[in-house]
Amino acid sequence: MSIYLSLKEVWRNKGRFFLFSMVIALIAVLVLFTAGLGEGLASANKEYLEKLDATLLVFQEGTGYSTIESRLDYQKVKRVQRVEGVSNAGPIGFSNVEIVLDGGLDPIDVSFIGTETGKPGLPAPIIGETIRSKQSKVVMIDERIAESANISVGDYITIKSTQGTEDKFYDLRVTGITDGQQYFFQPSIFVSLAIWDKYRPKADASVSSSRPITNIIAVQLQNPENMASMAALIESAIKDVEISDIKTAYESAPGYSAQQNTLNTMKGFTFLIGVLVIGGFFQIQTLQKVPQIGMLKAIGTPNPVVAVASILQIIFVTVFGVALGGLAVLGLALGMPPSVPILFTGTSVLIAVASLLLIGPLGGLVSIRVALKVEPLTALGM
Amino acid sequence: MKQKIILETKNVSKVYDSNGLVVKAVDEVNLRVKAGEFVGLVGPSGSGKTTMLAMLATLLRETGGSLLIDKQDLGSMSDAQRTKFRREKIGFTFQSNNLVPYLTALENVELMLRLNKTNGRKSRERAIDLLTRLGLEDRLHSLPSQLSGGQQQRVAIARSLIHDPSVVLADEPTASLDTERANQVVQIFADLIHEGQRAGIMVTHDLRMCKYADKIVQMVDGKISRVITERSEIDLLAGTSKFDQLPNNENVEERRWLKKRALISQNLEHLPAGV
Ligand SMILES: Nc1ncnc2c1ncn2[C@@H]1O[C@H](COP(=O)(O)OP(=O)(O)OP(=O)(O)O)[C@@H](O)[C@H]1O
Ligand SMILES: [Mg+2]
Secondary structure, three states, rough: HHHHHHHHHHOOOOHHHHHHHHHHHHHHHHHHHHHHHHHHHEEEEEEHHHHHHOOEEEEEEEOOOOOOOEEEOOOHHHHHHOOEEEEEEEEEEEEEEEEEOEEEEOOOOEEEEEEEEOOOOOOOOOOOOOOOOOOOOOOEEHHHHHHOOOOOOOOOOEEEEEEOEEEEEEEEEEEEOOOOEEEEEEEEEEEEEEHHHHHOOOOOOOOOOOEEEEEEEEEEEEOOHHHHHHHHHHHHHOOOOOEEEEHHHOOHHHHHHHHHHEEEEEEEHHHHHHHHHHHHHHHHHHOOOOOHHHHHHHOOOOHHHHHHHHHHHHHHHHHHHHHHHHHHHHHHHOOOOOOOOOOOOOOHHHHHHHHHHHHHHHHHHHHHHHHHHHHHHHHHHH | OOOEEEEEEEEEEEEEEEEOOOOOOOEEEEEEEOOOOOOOOOOOOOOOOOOOOOOOOOOOOOOEEEEEEEEEEEEOOOOOOOOOHHHHEEEEEEOOOOOOOOOOHHHHHHHHHHHHOOOHHHHHEEEEEEHHOOOOOOOOOOOHHOHHHHHHHHHHHHHHOOOOOOEEEEEOOOOOOHHHHHHHHHHHHHHHHHHHEEEEEOOOOOOHHHHHHOOOEEEEEEEEEEEOOOOHHHHHHHOHHHHHOOOOOOOOOHHHHHHHHHHHHOOOOOOOOOO
């Protein structure tokens, strides 16, 4: 009965309800884009770390879990490896280089990451082969680079790295392509730590690589559940290090939390606006319907039927509006260049959709109250 | 043939007490309506007519006495029971706002059946038949906004009868209609009450509408002041309205007032006391 009444009402007032669905659709587009942007920016920031096959990260003490500030002696990798309960440990070095492209194309800025074969830190290729030897001049590249610069396995790429005041160019053969591995808003390329140490940009070209260094050490545990106690154990066993889990590491990246908080505030306010707009609109609408609701009750319509009918139409309109907005966002997302940092796959987008669907019922609570309080006697003008 | 009594009130009273202002709107009223009997309820403004209907329609609880419909004591029912009773046993035509604006004429009538979960193909045919009798066969699928006032009231009357109620109530159903339309509507209303052997009560300010009633009950100050059952007297009452001759643009309030005064001052004696 409630469904019948609300469907009829929506159907016979298609224009008005459609217009209102459009408002909800626009709110949905806003919220979804904000959520997508948050997800996209976060991912661009942390994708590599988040996908990293390790439980703990070892940093130089006092660097506040900053991958760039941290410098570790290569010897520490071996020492970490020997700690009881550690199953594998690998060094990771981060820096930035440019891939130089022929044919007048703009160079691509990339994260230049050095890792060791068979250690955590080197992602598995989705096409081609992984890096097998420490000294071979091969590279694995992020699929984004492969796609945008049209590079395939077997091709050579040239990287530009500044050594002192001089620009140096190095050729590397592409041996494999990895899935998305962005870090610090740049897609990544992977080489062995030895090659990395040789080719990475240095302030002074004469710095010898006789004592290789690494930025951090990724640690796999025999039992990842012992994360906390293992962190303490490693910290006490090795001098001058601090340990974090992966999540703490990317959340400590400069600007990450501030950025996410800003976006979350935006989402929250847009959501609030949605609730208020819907609530206001339907409250006015319900107030206008008081005589009609009174009449319905006076001819014997039970109170719950009237209340449910008034919330159902709000739900219809919201669901329709959110679906409309979702489709619009989908359409826009498909037409967007891959460089735009918007991602619609993460949980935050799912949460956004779920909360958008809550806008209606929340805003409609006032209307229900109004509808429930109408006295059937109003039908008699009393 | 002795008709069975469908509706009966015993010393029923209603006292309104709003913020210390006590109004005795209905004062120990005894009223009986038999099956197939159509009662015209008249009286000056504020005499308690609407209050009376509201209590009979289970929309308002009495403060004294009792009301019985089909031998069921309305006062003893819970609110939920009264709601159910209302949609099953009572048909109501209000002065205005009778129809759901987003339902067609036919859907508005069927609404009563839906509420009682008796809708279906058979009952739809009955609804169409009823609307056809009321001259609305061409307007079955019109929305209320596309209907004239008289057409809307006829839809409301169909709605008040379709679920086969024991009691049919109407509060000034012709207030917004011209004389011709009002006559049509009340005549069909009376016919349907007679045919269906229902107990019907119509509140009206238009004495001419009384000619379709079988009994006139006049209320003054919450009490029944006069009951007319003689056909000749009813006709006299309905026909003596000399104000019919007034031009149409005459002030409506004044006409109403004059009519009421005419009724009250009418010298009709030897009426039985009570009902
Ligand atoms: N909700 C209420 N609260 C307080 N007093 C009320 C209420 N409703 C009606 N009354 C009073 O009860 C008395 C009877 O009112 P009622 O509406 O029943 O009269 P009526 O005969 O229908 O009048 P009218 O011909 O103007 O429709 C009036 O004095 C009115 O002021
Ligand atoms: Mg009244």
